[in-house]
Amino acid sequence: MTTWKDIKDGLCEVREHDRSGVYPAMGRSYYNINCPFCGVSTRGYVWSIGGGKRCPGCKAMHDSIGQTHKLRRTVSAPRPRTS
Ligand SMILES: [Zn+2]
Numbered sequence: 001m002t003t004w005k006d007i008k009d010g011l012c013e014v015r016e017h018d019r020s021g022v023y024p025a026m027g028r029s030y031y032n033i034n035c036p037f038c039g040v041s042t043r044g045y046v047w048s049i050g051g052g053k054r055c056p057g058c059k060a061m062h063d064s065i066g067q068t069h070k071l072r073r074t075v076s077a078p079r080p081r082t083s
Contacts, residue, residue, distance in 0.1 A: 002061045002071050004052065012069040013037075017062060021046075033062050037070050 006012055015036035023029040029046040033053065040057030053062040060070035 001059045002054075002069055004061070006071055007061065007063075007069045011071055011073075012061075013072050014067050014069050016066055017068045019044075019062075019066065033068075035060060035062070036068050 002012060017033055017036045019031040019033040021029065021031050031044045031046065031049065032041055033044050034041045035055045035057055037060050038055065038058040040055055042053065042056055042062075044053035044062060049062070049064045052064075054060070055062065055068070058070065060068050062068050
């Protein structure tokens with residue numbers, strides 16, 4: 001579970017995410033955010049995204065400036081061989 005402390009401490013991998021804004025005439029504007037780590041899309045309301053929006057798929061944190069942060073130790077990557 002990525003937290004803001006992890007982000008500040010530099011423990012996270014950062015990737016740019018794709019998002020598109022939806023601005024209904026009535027109601028609250030939001031973004032559709034595609035997670036660059038797991039591909040799950042989620043909806044982040046414009047009024048609340050300043051506090052971050054958590055990915056429901058991998059628990060990475062989408063921020064308000066178009067980046068997604070994920071704890072490095074939870075990123076699946078091939079391990080170097082130690083033989
Ligand atoms: Zn994700």
